[in-house]
Amino acid sequence: MQRLEGKRAIVTGAGSGIGRSIALRLASEGARVVLADVDEAAAENVATEIKGATLVQKTDVTSAAEMEALVERVVSEWGGLDVMVNNAGLGIAATAPDTSEEDYDRVMDVCVRGTFLGMKYAIPAIRESGGGSLVNMSSIAALVGLKDRAIYCAAKGAILSMTRAAAIDHVEEGVRVNCIAPGTVDTPWVARITAGYDDPEEARRIMQARQPHGRLVTPDEIAAMAAYLASDEAGSVIGACMVVDGGMTAR
Ligand SMILES: NC(=O)c1ccc[n+]([C@@H]2O[C@H](COP(=O)([O-])OP(=O)(O)OC[C@H]3O[C@@H](n4cnc5c(N)ncnc54)[C@H](O)[C@@H]3O)[C@@H](O)[C@H]2O)c1
Structure with a gap:
């Protein structure tokens, strides 16, 4: 019996990077996975990599109507929901004075509103399915100040705080809410961020060097944590922030 057999899971932002790895990992451990992404073609591509049942x-994630429809679809097609991974997010590299109001809204909308809507619609469905797990994607940006990431740090801090509060609200319903705080993970997003610097190679070297293990975290290392949090093995892990950062916040 596989660890996630029988579980019905949604992964947002499943078309790329960390979300892709999480979707593949949950499926490899026996879960049925809904791949949700604003980029439908990317999510379709990931679905072709999975042998088991997918939607x-x-x-x-910023649309209440679309998030509600997402949860309704898995409930109507698979009879319930056990795991919600609120992974979709984006960040921009800028100080507060250099951030436009449009970029502020974009980052806060996708990260904070998207996670809020994921919890708003998934928690009742998970509760009605007899309990389960929500995994929100925070960041070490919630724990330490990162250079050129003022609004991203604010957004990820909000996700951490919402996670803790929701964990307390729903613990008696059998709904566990936790988050993951990755360090810098080798994904297309990081490639886009480094491309914005004058010397992208140097920007990447700085990102590697600030993690004591001297490399970027892999998306699969985050997926392994998500699979653990999704599983019943994490039954006593509630309102936690699971740091996966190569030791970055340990120094
Ligand atoms: N890569 C890192 O170093 C790192 C570190 C810490 C946290 N994170 C977080 O991990 C998550 C995934 O990051 P990634 O590096 O894999 O990024 P990525 O850009 O590679 O993938 C993000 C995915 O989310 C999708 N997406 C974007 N906006 C969306 C929306 N409004 N609705 C639905 N889907 C949307 C994109 O289409 C894309 O497929 C984000 O929340 C990010 O903040 C990343």
């Missing part, structure tokens, strides 16, 4: 749903 693909084009979803913008």
Whole structure:
């Protein structure tokens, strides 16, 4: 019997990077996975990599109607929901004075509103399914100040705080809420961020050097943590922030 057999899971932002790895990992451990992404073609591509049952749903996590429809679809097609991974997010490299109001809104909307809507619609469905697990994607940006990431740090801090509060609200319903705080993970997003610097190679070297293990975290290392939190083995892990950062916040 596989660890996630029988579980019905949604992963947002499943078309790329960390979300892709989480979707593949949950499926490899026996879960049925809904791949939700604003980029439907990317989510479809990931679905072709999975042998087990999948659904693909084009979803913008900032839209209440689309998030509600996403949860309704898995409940109507698979009879319930056990695991919600609120992974979709984005960040920009800028100080507060250099951030436009449009970029502020974009980062806060996708990260904070998206996670809020994921919890708003998934928690009742998970509760009605007899309990389960929510995994929110925070960041070490919630724990330490990162250079050129003022608004991203604010957004990820909000996700950490919402996670803790929701964990207390729903613990008696059998709904566990936790988050992951990755360090810098080798994904297309990081490639886009470094491309914005004058010397992208140097920017990448700085990102590697600030993690004591001297490399970027892999998406699969974050997926392994998500699978653990999704599983019943994490039954006593509630309101936790699971740091996976190569030791970055230990120094
Ligand atoms: N890569 C890192 O170093 C790192 C570190 C800490 C936390 N994170 C977090 O991990 C998550 C995934 O990051 P990644 O590096 O894999 O990024 P990525 O850009 O590689 O993938 C993000 C995915 O989310 C999707 N997405 C973006 N906006 C969306 C929306 N409004 N609705 C639905 N889907 C949307 C994109 O289409 C894409 O497929 C984010 O929340 C990010 O903040 C990343």
